[in-house]
Amino acid sequence: MFRKKTLFILGAGASCELKLPSGEQLIPLITNFLQLSRNSFDLEGNKELIGYISDMHNNNYAGLSIDPATKAVYSPNQLIETVQFLRRALPQAISIDNFLDAHKSDKCLIFLGKLAIAFCILSAERQSALFKKETEQLTIKAETIKDTWYDKFFKMLNESVSTDNVDDIFSNISIISFNYDRCIEHFLYLSIMNYYKLEPEAAKIILSKLQLYHPYGQVGMMPWHKSGFAARFGGSDHIRAEQLLNHAAQIKTFTEREHDPAFVEQMQRAVMHAQTIVFLGFGFHPLNMELIRPKNSVVNNIFATGYRVSSANRIMLQQETRDWLSRDDRLPVHIYDLSCADFLRDFERPIRFG
The missing domain is CATH 3.40.50 (Rossmann fold)
Structure with missing residues (x-):
């Protein structure tokens, strides 16, 4: 004691x-997850990200918004533009936390950033010695x-x-x-x-x-917590779009925590x-x-x-x-x-x- x-x-x-990744190592993991472009009418890039986005659009989970109160819907073009900006600019950030705070008024960027953090951290938990x-x-x-x-x-x-x-x-x-x-x-x-x-x-x-x-939150509350979205360490074996949104919603930016x-x-x-x-x-x-x-x-x-x-x-x-x-x-x-x-x-x- x-x-x-x-x-x-x-x-x-x-x-x-x-x-698990350091803050510096997390940045390329996030940019690797955030790969999205358009070929004619089809989305191209990271198949997992495309799968989540397609599933969200088809089921309209929370209107594609991390904040259910906003009900914001992001078009494919808006998502592609934001992803490409993130991939260009994020490598110059001290950390993903600082980057999200620098762009705190860009709801689409915050949404994608949190989605990527949740995916990468859950994947890292699954690869750890504790999983x-x-x-x-x-x-x-x-x-x-x-x-x-x-x-x-x-x-x-x-x-x-x-x-x-x-x-x-x-x-x-x-x-x-x-x-x-x-x-x-x-x-x-x-x-x-x-x-x-x-x-x-x-x-x-x-x-x-x-x-x-x-x-800045975590990718889910542990089972003994009395409130919040509970999730096992490493997440489910097959994380669905709705689950990933719930994981991402637990993450807070500096501005959100100030509030x-x-x-x-x-x-x-x-x-x-x-x-x-x-x-x-x-x-x-x-x-x-x-x-x-x-x-x-x-x-x-x-x-x-x-x-x-x-x-x-x-x-x-x-x-x-x-x-x-x-x-x-x-x-x-x-x-x-x-x-x-x-x-x-x-x-x-x-x-x-x-």
């Missing part, structure tokens, strides 16, 4: 250790995660926690994940069942106590009350930092991975992080050029007991 209130803030680099087919038993094999930070994190969590007090395993932990995937919650679900010999329903009750936030002040306040309070903050695989993009900036802070230690980040940039990030919390140079900010797994192995005790 953790002695102090500890907040983990996860970026795409945290999921990379389970073979199980619908016909397979939900278990976890220790050897598949032994070289990842997930393995070390769970060992940090379960030390001195028995079956008698497992209900309190998350008592000093909260997580903000800027990732669309559900790797961390699915991993914890499988691990708690496996390690404590629990039935799924008992594990779900324990997981429901974890303070876990996805600022949800209650949720933003919950995240900011998690930052405000944390005594230790740990950034794993996080890019420190200003848009993301601003979204969770607290009104004040009691933190006394910050730890962060800076994998392949230059010394000069790490020094700058240290000061920017202090400024983010309106704190002076006395606040320790530890940023090291290490993978998430190596970082937790090297800093386990300072993080848990420091």
Whole structure:
């Protein structure tokens, strides 16, 4: 367990250790999915995308709109034009999040962007070490995660926690994940069942106590969530157009999340009350930092991975992080050029007991 209130803030680099794409790697996956053109009266390009669009048109799912309230219908020409723009411009973006925010008034672009994110992330979940087919038993094999930070994190969590007090395993932990995937919650679900010999329903009750936030949403809620569109990890074996729309509707842009002040306040309070903050695989993009900036802070230690980040940039990030919390140079900010797994192995005790 953790002695102090500890907040983990996860970026795409945290999921990379389970073979999911980084923010940079996600961009070509999205542009590869978004292939659409016209040959006479027929659409050409990615067969899966064409299939989804044709199915949506034939069944008029939500009027081809991510936002059912708008009932917007996008013509094939509008879709083609937007797809071609996305393919040209997206590779110049820092991340898909920043790109969607830059074009927040273009509803067709937002629709296609979310559709592509949902498809690519679900595909990545299915290729990860945590995925199980619908016909397979939900278990976890220790050897598949032994070289990842997930393995070390769970060992940090379960030390001195028995079956008698497992209900309190998350008592000093909260997580903000800027990732669309559900790797961390699915991993914890499988691990708690496996390690404590629990039935799924008992594990779900324990997981429901974890303070876990996805600022930009996720491709579906996990089964223990009490509201929202629930979807198994990796999605269905054959995702239909209606399902993909539901997955995509769970994704939020920066502007959409700003319009949800209650949720933003919950995240900011998690930052405000944390005594230790740990950034794993996080890019420190200003848009993301601003979204969770607290009104004040009691933190006394910050730890962060800076994998392949230059010394000069790490020094700058240290000061920017202090400024983010309106704190002076006395606040320790530890940023090291290490993978998430190596970082937790090297800093386990300072993080848990420091």
